[in-house]
Amino acid sequence: MMSWEKDSGSGVPITVAYGDGIGPEIMKATLKIISAAGARLKIEEIQVGEEVYKRGISSGIEPSAWESLRRTRVFLKAPITTPEGGGYKSLNVTVRKTLGLYANVRHCPSYYPFVSTKHPKMDVVIVRENEEDLYGGIEHRQTGDVVQCLKLISRPGSERLIRYGFEYAKRYGRHKVTCFTKDNIMKMTDGLFHKVFDEVAKEYPDIQSEHWIVDIGAAKLADKPEDFDVIVLPNLYGDILSDVAAQIAGSVGLAGSANIGNNVAMFEAIHGSAPRRAGQNVANPSGLLLAAVQMLVHIGQGDVASRVHNAWLKTIEDGIHTYDVYNQETSKKKVGTNEFGDAVIERLGLKPSVLKPVDYPSRSEPIKVVLKSKPKEKKELVGMDVFLDWDGDPNELGKKLEKITSGNLKLIMITNRGTKVYPGGLPETFCVDHWRCRFQASGREASIKHEDFIDLLSKLVGSGLPPIKTEGLYTFDGVPGYSLGQGQ
Numbered sequence: 001m002m003s004w005e006k007d008s009g010s011g012v013p014i015t016v017a018y019g020d021g022i023g024p025e026i027m028k029a030t031l032k033i034i035s036a037a038g039a040r041l042k043i044e045e046i047q048v049g050e051e052v053y054k055r056g057i058s059s060g061i062e063p064s065a066w067e068s069l070r071r072t073r074v075f076l077k078a079p080i081t082t083p084e085g086g087g088y089k090s091l092n093v094t095v096r097k098t099l100g101l102y103a104n105v106r107h108c109p110s111y112y113p114f115v116s117t118k119h120p121k122m123d124v125v126i127v128r129e130n131e132e133d134l135y136g137g138i139e140h141r142q143t144g145d146v147v148q149c150l151k152l153i154s155r156p157g158s159e160r161l162i163r164y165g166f167e168y169a170k171r172y173g174r175h176k177v178t179c180f181t182k183d184n185i186m187k188m189t190d191g192l193f194h195k196v197f198d199e200v201a202k203e204y205p206d207i208q209s210e211h212w213i214v215d216i217g218a219a220k221l222a223d224k225p226e227d228f229d230v231i232v233l234p235n236l237y238g239d240i241l242s243d244v245a246a247q248i249a250g251s252v253g254l255a256g257s258a259n260i261g262n263n264v265a266m267f268e269a270i271h272g273s274a275p276r277r278a279g280q281n282v283a284n285p286s287g288l289l290l291a292a293v294q295m296l297v298h299i300g301q302g303d304v305a306s307r308v309h310n311a312w313l314k315t316i317e318d319g320i321h322t323y324d325v326y327n328q329e330t331s332k333k334k335v336g337t338n339e340f341g342d343a344v345i346e347r348l349g350l351k352p353s354v355l356k357p358v359d360y361p362s363r364s365e366p367i368k369v370v371l372k373s374k375p376k377e378k379k380e381l382v383g384m385d386v387f388l389d390w391d392g393d394p395n396e397l398g399k400k401l402e403k404i405t406s407g408n409l410k411l412i413m414i415t416n417r418g419t420k421v422y423p424g425g426l427p428e429t430f431c432v433d434h435w436r437c438r439f440q441a442s443g444r445e446a447s448i449k450h451e452d453f454i455d456l457l458s459k460l461v462g463s464g465l466p467p468i469k470t471e472g473l474y475t476f477d478g479v480p481g482y483s484l485g486q487g488q
């Protein structure tokens with residue numbers, strides 16, 4: 001059942017959180033505009049963020065709020081403040097990951113000539129992976145010198161996001177999907193994302209596809225954003241580049257964000273809670289309002305979405321601007337949050353004349369993607385990486401470890417922060433107290449027994465070199481599932 005099918009005349013149930021900082025002001029303005037436009041909603045209010053954290057709930061959200069989200073399956077959320085320091089996890093990320101909101105859609109068009117930009121023709125849609133990557137937030141301090149954060153990329157996680165990007169392009173008549181990764185360095189994680197992109201792209205022959213390494217891709221995006229259409233990318237690059245895209249289009253204050261899952265969706269502005277601007281009636285409600293437009297399309301109220309969006313475009317075109325986009329050449333009047341909201345309401349029913357009006361289908365099904373299943377490969381253990389906390393010289397460590405063997409496992413190499421330092425390291429390589437020691441069977445990719453693995457670990461402990469972490473080295477249908485050491 002689609003969420004809008006629950007509209008029984010009294011409105012579609014949605015969950016609303018007013019948030020922190022400028023949140024309450026922009027949410028009030030947004031709700032006032034969409035209800036004036038005829039949105040048929042039944043609002044359940046929940047509290048998340050600062051207040052809840054302060055009550056000692058480190059997740060920032062209470063069980064009753066989860067119940068509301070699972071009941072309505074539609075969440076309009078104002079920005080919230082995550083308290084600084086350890087111990088608090090970002091509520092945004094918690095909601096996205098817990099509810100499986102895998103696709104984060106951020107439309108960044110230019111509103112030239114009414115909002116100043118160096119890129120009058122740009123019209124980019126960022127489709128950002130929303131659950132994985134470094135946002136797993138799995139971090140550990142392992143030695144005095146070293147902390148680590150695990151970067152996790154999965155095939156299904158990549159596939160559903162990338163398929164969503166292509167389906168989005170198809171639905172909205174966009175002609176190209178670009179993928180950004182750094183797979184010249186992260187050959188396995190970003191490499192998987194790129195590989196899945198190439199596989200999925202083949203199923204959409206009518207849509208152009210291309211891949212850029214993210215550094216040069218980002219430089220091109222900042223220089224010539226009009227060359228891009230839909231961009232799919234892993235979580236962290238998507239976080240960074242959606243702010244860049246929104247800002248060069250005009251302002252981060254203008255972009256809305258839809259977080260889409262199979263069951264639930266959350267709509268929010270891409271900017272934060274801006275506590276310094278709070279309570280002054282200056283904040284721009286446009287980011288949240290455009291997120292609410294995406295929400296109305298999602299729940300099958302495309303007619304209302306078009307009315308709101310067109311009135312908003314007309315307001316921007318009439319030069320009625322909040323401080324963040326106001327400039328002397330293109331603006332006519334600088335207004336506060338409430339006045340801006342009222343100006344949009346006055347224009348309901350009007351369309352822009354220079355900017356392109358929107359026309360959303362009045363009742364559309366949310367985009368759904370279906371994953372292709374892959375046959376399971378044969379997984380074999382062929383060695384292990386043991387990480388040690390040790391102060392000293394790599395050659396000394398190498399000599400010690402050469403003597404420790406188990407079954408046919410023996411030391412192959414030692415790296416420090418990924419660079420090979422033994423055997424045959426260079427004295428110039430800077431080393432910290434964190435060593436990755438690779439043990440493999442003597443024959444090439446020969447399989448080993450888990451018992452050898454355990455035995456090696458106890459011998460290491462017995463020699464005063466207790467492991468701080470281990471990673472199994474596996475092959476999948478004979479293909480190594482681990483990277484080489486830098487310089488190996």
Ligand code: IPM
Pocket residue numbers: 090092093239270272
């Ligand atoms: C965003 C924000 C969030 C993110 C923060 C607030 C956790 O920057 O929505 O882009 O990093 O995803």
Ligand code: MG
Pocket residue numbers: 239240243270
């Ligand atoms: Mg961000």
